[in-house]
Amino acid sequence: MPRPPKWQATLEASVDEACLAVRLYNDPAETRAFESFVIHMHLAWLYLLHAEFMRDGVDYRYWETKHPPRLQKVDGEPKLWELERSVKERWPSTTDPVRANLELFIKLRNRLEHRHANADQALMLTLSGHAHALLVNYETELTSQFGDDRSLALRLRIPLFVGTFTTEGEQALRRFRKRLPTNLRGFVTDYESGLSDEVVDDPRYEFRLRATIELAKKDPEAVAIQFTRFDELTDDQKAAVEEMGRQGQVIEKNRLQPVSGLGRLMPQPAMEAVARAVPFVFNQNHFTAAWQRKRVRPPNGAADPFRTNPDFCEYDQPTGSYRYTEKFVKYLVSKCSTEKGFKEATGRDPEPKGDRA
Template sequence: MARPPRWQATLDASVEEACLAVRLYNDSAEARAFEGFVIHMHLAWLYLLHAQFIRDDVDYRYWDKNYKRRLVKIDGEPKMWELERSMKERWPAETDPVRANLALFIRLRNRLEHRHAHADDALMLTLSGHAHALLVNYESELTDQFGENESLALRLRLPIFVGTFTPQGEQALRRFRKTLPSGLRGFVTEYESGLDDATVNDSRYEFRLRAMVELAPKDPDAVAMQFTRYSDMTEDEREMVQELGRRGQVITRDRKQPVSGLGRLMPKPAAAQVEAGIPFVFNQNHFTAAWKRKRIRPPKGDPDPHHTNPDFCEYDEPTKSYRYTRAYVNHLIKKCSTTTGFEEITGLPALRKPNDPQSTAADPGVEGEVA
């Protein structure tokens, strides 16, 4: 059996934290369910981003500012990036809706732990859309980065609830929302005042959903809860949805079906993507030199072709070829963006692109085996 990748244990811990967060959120008997949800989703996101950093060879340790070669340590262990620092690395743009949603819960966690432990139920109701967005964003990041087989849909059940299915229930929830302490109401209002309208209205910041009882014949292949793509609707159906949207939104997300080699790249397009992301010439010769130098995969004719770096490369038995991950492409782009990094990864001189004013003599490249 192949050795599990280095990031797998961290990813597993992340998924466990997310599942625990959802269980707490859906447990009406739990006195501090929302606080538990926020804390465990905080850990789930932290471990998820750390798993990506491990896979992509990103150093997420803190280094001493006074001694460049000395790590900052806590109780003898290297200090790792906290969630806020990790978030900024993953989403540099402050206007990104996923970052805005995550930043809200990072700030909220401190308030929950120190001052507002007993406002749990009212806060859960007020921020239910934001909490759902936090979970949906996590699911999207999880499956986009690590594949559909890691989906929470394989581990969680659909919750059963009745709170908003009657006018009386809706009115009761509206009254209950007003019991939220003014400090927390002001916190949310102040936070959102610093965001632009596009971010606030994005479903990745706040997930708003309108549930309707389906009055149609049962489809034996359908699940109990389904989503319809806006693009698949007729004009009349879209108008109806827009009318309903005055009080809620219908949110959908495309799901990629499992496909062999999904998200993997062959050498030529992989090399092209690397070159597009760096200021230097990078062709298949450089690509080959890079995997050879760092032993990403065995050489041609090796008796054990499966012995690859699983984070970056996989062997396809039917075609007897190697496919490379997007993580490897991102790794090469990051490392080869500087002259020093380029030469360290490939063992070849860095040649700036012809249209670059600092372009130098032609790069001799490497001869021999194709990627």
Template sequence: MMARPPRWQATLDASVEEACLAVRLYNDASESRSFEGFVIHMHLAWLYLLHAGFIRDGIDFRYWDTRYKHRLLKVEGEPKRWELERSAKERWPDRKDPVRANLSLFIRLRNRLEHRHAHADAALMLNLSGHAHALLINYEEELTSQFGDDYSLALRLRIPLFVGTFSPQGEQALRRFRKTLPTDLHGFVTEYESGLDEKTINDPRYEFRLRAAVELAPKDPEAIAVQFTKYDDMTESEREAVEEMGRRGQVIIRNKKQPVSGLGRLMPGAAAKEVEEGIPYVFKQHHFTEAWKRLKIRPATGSPQPHQTNTDFCEYDEPTNSYRYTRAYVKHLIKRCSTFQGFMEATGKEPEPKPACQTESS
């Protein structure tokens, strides 16, 4: 009679399945949102992996109702369990831990990716490829260190085939493509990394950077086609050789990011001007003011809680006691105010056609 599997087995199996699916999506160039799929399924893989460890170790990861001592919080009849952010905090209490910092980046990114930025998927993948590889490698390390080598993803995933070298034109094309990342997503990554110290940012567990070299040594029948050597395991002379390679040429480029205040944000006058350029009606700053009031985008001037804004559309700047607006809000206003009825609903005022434009008034 076969022994009953441990309580954590089903959760761990689900975790491994999610990780394998995430990698398949990442490597599938035909998927239009492959990077978003990778982020979502790696999120689930990590969640199930940490929960499996909690089950094994007898850690209660359910939420309890603080008002009643012995009552669990429930969602649709099931106990509410720790989300990934809370689980990561339990596993790595130090917020500066590079594994936790990498995981937190993708948790926040997942919340921003859902239902948005489909056109930016490929550019985002290129900009965050090192972070994505670190996310997967960290998962493999946690998986095997906690549950044994028999669970390694190496037994389930194939080495991907890829173009080993690019022409100078291809390299330049990739560099140009990196710059197509939408401003708000670029600002999101910049702002997140501005809160990390240099030691964490440069740790390969936060962002994995790989330099590839064609092996010219005689073939070893015991070796696999692609092998990985950690920098810490190299001799001093080997490290010097690798660093010299880095000075002569780059394969993967990582740009140092500096925090920029108000990156991609607009002041009211500039925002109103862009809206007017995109619609057939006159749209001035007083229209813009009426719109944020009626649509409840931000609190009224002088509010004791000025920071309570619609964060997708507006941000409060404490040092200047002013508000800055996102391009997403400008696009929202352009879409709404392009019709007579939409303009009326957004501003409460009857639209005035531009002199050169003839529009229907109904």
């Protein structure tokens, strides 16, 4: 039997930390549940990104600036990148919502330590959506990088959380919010003031669920839980739902509808979307050169076709094809709208559309 890859132990430690974080968060007897969740998810993310770097041959050790260069060491061991440095390497863009969510919790962990023992429940209430996004983002990164067989869904049971259905319950939640220390309340406000509306409203930064409880007679033709899409409601219905959302919250186990390729584009439509938006001739050859130069996906026939940049491309195993994201299309449109950017993205000189008969 071949020896397991070096990164496997680090990856398994990451998953163990994530499972422990969720277990502590869900334990009603745990007096510091939210703080424990933050600490263990911090470790889960750190180990996950280190496993990726180890697998991909990225040197994530700190080096002295002296000549000849030497490794920085702590207690005789090489000093490795902390989570903040690792996140910047994985998501270079400062506007990425996954990075924004992670950096919020990094800053929060540095503030928490043991100074806010009485704020745990208030923090959990205030940042529950951010915490849910932190876990969902972790699951996405874990499965996209290491395969669906690593999914936390194989190890976790997701419980039902009920916030409030009564006026008394609503008032209790509001009292909890007011118990949040002023410096922590200001910390969240100050942090989000530096983010764009696009990032703040992105579910990868803060995950929001809303449920309406309907007490009705048993109907043999109906299911126990009904799902209604928010964008299918009328304006009056949307306003009513928004108002109800201020009075309490329910986080429930989500029923995922399996939709293959949702929000993804095949190569031809992706190429055509770029071609319509840029002032230069852009064809399939340019598109291929762009993903090759950006290393968006492996070449055809690669032994490991799953090694894509998940922000830009995904491999579809049943069809053996690659599907591209809207983010990749937007990236190409932005780059290829100028002569310099076009050549950087494709390696070719741009040809204005008007020059071709």
